[in-house]
Amino acid sequence: MLDGKKIALYVTGGIAVYKAADLARSFIKEGAEVKVAMTKSAAQFVSPLTFQILTKNAVMTNTFEETEPEVVNHIHLADWADAAVIAPATANTIAKLANGLADNFVTSALLATTAPIFVVPAMNKNMYEHPATTNNLALLKERGAYIMNPDTGFLAEGYEGKGRFPEKERIVKELTGWLKQEQVSGPLSGKRVTVTAGGTKERIDPVRYITNDSSGKMGYRLAEAARDLGATVRLITASSLPVPNGMESVAVESAQDMYEAVSEAFDSTDVLIMAAAVSDYTPAKSSNQKIKKNTGNLIIEMAQTKDILKEMGQQKTDQFLIGFAAETQNIEEYAQRKLKEKNADMIVANDVSKEDAGFNVDTNEVHLYRKEGETIYLPLADKKEIAEKILQYAVEDMKKEG
Ligand code: CTP
Numbered sequence: 001m002l003d004g005k006k007i008a009l010y011v012t013g014g015i016a017v018y019k020a021a022d023l024a025r026s027f028i029k030e031g032a033e034v035k036v037a038m039t040k041s042a043a044q045f046v047s048p049l050t051f052q053i054l055t056k057n058a059v060m061t062n063t064f065e066e067t068e069p070e071v072v073n074h075i076h077l078a079d080w081a082d083a084a085v086i087a088p089a090t091a092n093t094i095a096k097l098a099n100g101l102a103d104n105f106v107t108s109a110l111l112a113t114t115a116p117i118f119v120v121p122a123m124n125k126n127m128y129e130h131p132a133t134t135n136n137l138a139l140l141k142e143r144g145a146y147i148m149n150p151d152t153g154f155l156a157e158g159y160e161g162k163g164r165f166p167e168k169e170r171i172v173k174e175l176t177g178w179l180k181q182e183q184v185s186g187p188l189s190g191k192r193v194t195v196t197a198g199g200t201k202e203r204i205d206p207v208r209y210i211t212n213d214s215s216g217k218m219g220y221r222l223a224e225a226a227r228d229l230g231a232t233v234r235l236i237t238a239s240s241l242p243v244p245n246g247m248e249s250v251a252v253e254s255a256q257d258m259y260e261a262v263s264e265a266f267d268s269t270d271v272l273i274m275a276a277a278v279s280d281y282t283p284a285k286s287s288n289q290k291i292k293k294n295t296g297n298l299i300i301e302m303a304q305t306k307d308i309l310k311e312m313g314q315q316k317t318d319q320f321l322i323g324f325a326a327e328t329q330n331i332e333e334y335a336q337r338k339l340k341e342k343n344a345d346m347i348v349a350n351d352v353s354k355e356d357a358g359f360n361v362d363t364n365e366v367h368l369y370r371k372e373g374e375t376i377y378l379p380l381a382d383k384k385e386i387a388e389k390i391l392q393y394a395v396e397d398m399k400k401e402g
Contacts, residue, residue: 001176003031008081008115010106011051013041015156016088016122016165021046023087024054026168030176035077037061039093039106063105074105078113083179086110088122088165091133098136117145118175125161144248146178178245187395189230194269195223196262196276196308198239200255204300205287212277213359216241218324219275221387223247226271229391234269236261238276255279255305262308266315271394273322274309275348277359281305313343320398322390325349326359335369345371345397348390356380366390372397 036051037060048059102108151164197219199212216239233247243249281302321344325335335349347369357365365380
């Protein structure tokens, strides 16, 4: 399953180091070449010699021990690898990576590598659940690393909890699946696709907000479909659904946050898919304190938000823009108007008054209004299928636009 893959296995210090030795063997059995780097604390648990004998490669532990004068070892390992696997990954190393520290061989190589990073956290339950660790892992995930879920079970500390090093079979399976995805080549290979998803939340005060019924499902399915066609995907999400594997994500709350995230990504975007239900209005003033009940009505003045799609339509150079139109009437007229007014290349229009289409359901039924082609009707289908078809037509139109 890992035929010909070059795996840099980074071993950091925890009791699960002894299991990493067996993991190295599994990688080799699956056809990979493995080179190991260890932290000093990892070497306290199992000798580097064990890994050296198993992998038939020298094990790196010291940044300043340069055995071959023609190469800088940590850069060499960083560049050599097709995949960087950190197993076990301690809370300490995870924290260093999240903050860009490079104070030993392992962290230096990991900062230098452009290979996909696969993290196998293993530690005490309380350390794993500490907000610092949770935040650090979320940050690594946001940057594109794959984070495995540790097993729950009997820990070395003598009690049950989440934090155990997973079975090697599960590690090999998840790594193989993920690498396959990372490598897919398809009509969107080399393209950077930015997808927005979910309904924005506009704060009235610290505990109240205005939002809409969008779940984010359509955007997520589009992000996955783009990934499967080979694109590098950035998902800008206002939804709380878990981010799919194999993509970068930016969590946002308000229309303004989303505008900023899209603007930042836009220069390096080839395709922008605005699947998010962006609020057109936001409270003109949001209160820092909870608003107290008073006699009489409460009037909230609403100010217009920026129309992200329209702004990007004005700024666009050669980006392909896909917008959505959620309508309850005059679908064709409104969709065609949005196509022109927002300078989009495609508008995916749906009738949100229908029960099986649009917000918060797994299916959709849409019309594609295209700058470069005739209108396409996509009958009721799973959102995954609809997403694949949308991208298929987008790829076709992009070819025409050159
Ligand atoms: N959109 C956006 N920024 C906004 C509002 C909408 O980028 N502030 C995007 C949506 O993501 C969608 C498209 O514009 O891709 C159409 O959104 P929709 O709400 O249907 O249309 P509006 O332009 O808001 O017009 P109206 O409310 O009149 O239908």
